[in-house]
Amino acid sequence: MNAQVNTPSVLGGFDLRRLAGPVLVIMILAMMILPLPPFLLDLLFTFNIALAMIVLLVSLYTREALEFSVFPTVLLLTTLLRLSLNVASTRIVLLRGHTGPAAAGHVIEAFGHFLVGGNYAVGLVVFAILVVINFVVITKGAGRIAEVSARFTLDAMPGKQMAIDADLNSGLIAEDEARRRRAEIAQEADFYGAMDGASKFVRGDAVAGIIIMVINIVGGLAVGVFQHDMPLAKAVNNYTLLTIGDGLVAQIPALVISTAAGIVVSRVSTEEDLSQQLLGQIFQRTQVLYIAGSVLAILGLIPSMPHVAFLMVAALLGGIAYYRERQEELRAAVPPPPPAAPPEPVEVSWDDVQPVDILGLEVGYRLIPLVDKAQDGELLRRIRGIRKKFAQEVGFLVPAVHIRDNLELRPNGYRVLLKGVEVGFGEAFAGMFLAINPGRVLGALPGPETRDPTFGLPAVWVDAGMREQAQGYGYTVVDASTVVATHLSNVIQGHAAELLGREEVQQLLDHLAKDAPKLVEEVVPKLVPVGVLHKVLQNLLEEEVHIRDMRSIIEALAETGARTQDADELTAAVRVKLGRAIIHEIFSGAAELQVISLDPSLEHVLMQATLTKGAEGAGFEPGLAENLLRQAASRTQAQEQLGLPAVLLVPAPLRSVLSRFLRRGIPQLKVVSHDEIPDSKTIKVTAVLGGRAS
Numbered sequence: 001m002n003a004q005v006n007t008p009s010v011l012g013g014f015d016l017r018r019l020a021g022p023v024l025v026i027m028i029l030a031m032m033i034l035p036l037p038p039f040l041l042d043l044l045f046t047f048n049i050a051l052a053m054i055v056l057l058v059s060l061y062t063r064e065a066l067e068f069s070v071f072p073t074v075l076l077l078t079t080l081l082r083l084s085l086n087v088a089s090t091r092i093v094l095l096r097g098h099t100g101p102a103a104a105g106h107v108i109e110a111f112g113h114f115l116v117g118g119n120y121a122v123g124l125v126v127f128a129i130l131v132v133i134n135f136v137v138i139t140k141g142a143g144r145i146a147e148v149s150a151r152f153t154l155d156a157m158p159g160k161q162m163a164i165d166a167d168l169n170s171g172l173i174a175e176d177e178a179r180r181r182r183a184e185i186a187q188e189a190d191f192y193g194a195m196d197g198a199s200k201f202v203r204g205d206a207v208a209g210i211i212i213m214v215i216n217i218v219g220g221l222a223v224g225v226f227q228h229d230m231p232l233a234k235a236v237n238n239y240t241l242l243t244i245g246d247g248l249v250a251q252i253p254a255l256v257i258s259t260a261a262g263i264v265v266s267r268v269s270t271e272e273d274l275s276q277q278l279l280g281q282i283f284q285r286t287q288v289l290y291i292a293g294s295v296l297a298i299l300g301l302i303p304s305m306p307h308v309a310f311l312m313v314a315a316l317l318g319g320i321a322y323y324r325e326r327q328e329e330l331r332a333a334v335p336p337p338p339p340a341a342p343p344e345p346v347e348v349s350w351d352d353v354q355p356v357d358i359l360g361l362e363v364g365y366r367l368i369p370l371v372d373k374a375q376d377g378e379l380l381r382r383i384r385g386i387r388k389k390f391a392q393e394v395g396f397l398v399p400a401v402h403i404r405d406n407l408e409l410r411p412n413g414y415r416v417l418l419k420g421v422e423v424g425f426g427e428a429f430a431g432m433f434l435a436i437n438p439g440r441v442l443g444a445l446p447g448p449e450t451r452d453p454t455f456g457l458p459a460v461w462v463d464a465g466m467r468e469q470a471q472g473y474g475y476t477v478v479d480a481s482t483v484v485a486t487h488l489s490n491v492i493q494g495h496a497a498e499l500l501g502r503e504e505v506q507q508l509l510d511h512l513a514k515d516a517p518k519l520v521e522e523v524v525p526k527l528v529p530v531g532v533l534h535k536v537l538q539n540l541l542e543e544e545v546h547i548r549d550m551r552s553i554i555e556a557l558a559e560t561g562a563r564t565q566d567a568d569e570l571t572a573a574v575r576v577k578l579g580r581a582i583i584h585e586i587f588s589g590a591a592e593l594q595v596i597s598l599d600p601s602l603e604h605v606l607m608q609a610t611l612t613k614g615a616e617g618a619g620f621e622p623g624l625a626e627n628l629l630r631q632a633a634s635r636t637q638a639q640e641q642l643g644l645p646a647v648l649l650v651p652a653p654l655r656s657v658l659s660r661f662l663r664r665g666i667p668q669l670k671v672v673s674h675d676e677i678p679d680s681k682t683i684k685v686t687a688v689l690g691g692r693a694s
Contacts, residue, residue: 595682
């Protein structure tokens with residue numbers, strides 16, 4: 001038989017404890033409007049006193065301020081509760097005060113009789129003293145401590161963040177612990193800021209108590225004398241007693257709550273509560289107790305001094321000092337435990353060898369919000385989008401980008417690492433926008449001038465308020481995360497061949513084998529080893545040819561792999577197979593291809609050099625190479641000014657040699673062979689490269 005357990009705090013999947021806050025606030029506000037009977041008022045005043053005592057005890061046993069982080073809200077709610085009770089009791093005092101001292105309940109009557117003792121002047125003085133202590137001393141001091149603590153906590157936040165980052169980078173703490181510490185620092189600043197504001201509620205409560213007391217006395221006398229025809233002496237007796245009792249029953253809990261606030265904000269965070277700190281630090285040094293006891297004993301021996309009180313306290317301090325000395329002697333007599341044996345040195349293993357990240361991004365500490373999951377970093381989503389777009393356009397999935405913060409960088413700096421080596425560096429300012437000058441703008445912008453880290457264009461960092469003005473001037477405006485993401489994307493595109501490893505090649509083959517298992521089985525590795533395929537794919541990526549069509553690539557290798565294993569020849573065969581895709585990528589589907597061609601004489605010289613030394617060993621005379629490079633740059637610039645792609649059309653044997661030669665100096669010039677042009681396309685030569693060594 002299964003026992004059924006009822007949980008009263010959960011009803012129908014809803015936690016009833018979540019209603020405690022709203023119900024309490026609504027009840028407090030309702031007490032200001034709805035009339036309360038004297039019995040219910042007694043219960044609420046008693047609850048207010050109990051709540052104040054609970055808050056005080058919790059503050060005494062709290063080790064750190066954040067352990068009682070809800071205290072500012074508790075301060076507000078208890079203040080509202082006291083004001084609501086004052087309003088409710090004032091209503092009853094003015095309506096029923098003529099019936100006697102018990103008109104507003106027995107709690108107010110008891111406080112009035114017990115603390116006043118039949119002397120109204122004494123009662124008024126006691127009430128005034130309590131208000132002054134609460135308003136001038138405790139609340140003002142606690143508010144000042146909270147204000148200074150909040151200021152110092154905010155000023156120390158950058159240093160604490162850097163210390164956390166240093167511990168994280170050195171491996172002393174894990175990522176989860178670093179995130180927890182950052183959140184704790186933010187909560188600490190929020191707590192002291194909230195305490196600074198919450199203390200104003202208590203000070204306002206003290207002022208309200210004085211005003212309510214005056215209203216009760218003056219209004220009560222007016223109501224009793226003029227409405228109920230009471231003698232003045234009796235009216236003074238009834239309403240003054242009720243007013244003083246009402247004020248004391250509200251101000252005593254207020255004083256307790258204010259004391260708790262002062263204790264919480266003045267505590268220094270340790271592993272001990274207040275009692276342990278007081279006993280451990282005040283009564284720790286026996287010589288201090290002996291000296292204090294001796295001074296009191298001497299004062300007690302002076303004539304006309306209260307001998308009994310001074311000598312009793314002196315004897316008590318001496319006894320405490322003697323007891324602590326005996327305890328220290330007993331602890332010293334106990335032999336210390338034997339030292340633990342030193343741990344045996346751990347043998348070095350392969351776990352001590354840290355692998356190098358294929359692709360990494362390091363950021364300064366001010367850019368951490370862009371890459372922090374807890375803060376919903378925008379750059380993280382951008383990086384995921386970059387990898388997805390690259391996989392869709394190029395044809396393979398690049399390794400994950402390993403992100404870490406680096407205190408050695410500038411606060412707003414970042415750098416991109418490829419296999420542990422820096423391949424890109426820049427600066428980005430979180431919360432600001434980079435206005436890039438595309439060449440023609442209508443005006444200048446205020447702000448630190450810089451250059452776009454991706455393309456090197458002149459740019460200016462501007463505030464968010466200048467964004468629309470910058471766009472109106474013709475600037476291209478992007479935020480900080482876009483700057484870093486664009487730079488990272490450009491680096492990935494430019495180093496795609498290095499990012500394609502053997503593991504990625506095998507994943508491509510496994511993916512293709514799901515759709516064409518026979519093709520993969522017959523070609524790799526029977527005809528073409530995986531290493532040769534890897535080199536062919538890298539050659540294609542170096543010339544910005546995508547490898548999405550792996551089926552056509554493997555089919556081309558199947559046709560050529562039987563007669564050669566040379567990676568360059570296989571690459572040329574694959575390019576012919578992918579010719580339609582290559583031309584479409586360059587010319588975007590144009591029917592007529594406007595290209596640059598070689599002069600026949602230059603073509604003949606280059607062919608002779610290639611046939612003599614081979615494609616790998618072919619080299620140009622210095623004069624010829626310089627002239628060719630200069631003319632190629634000039635023709636490329638002319639093509640781009642016409643809005644045409646820069647393409648050099650050459651015979652197949654020269655394509656690999658010229659592509660490798662021109663790629664470093666003129667990366668935007670694409671070199672294609674005649675064999676790669678589809679039959680459906682027509683060719684128009686718009687410029688010719690030719691000349692001799694000068």
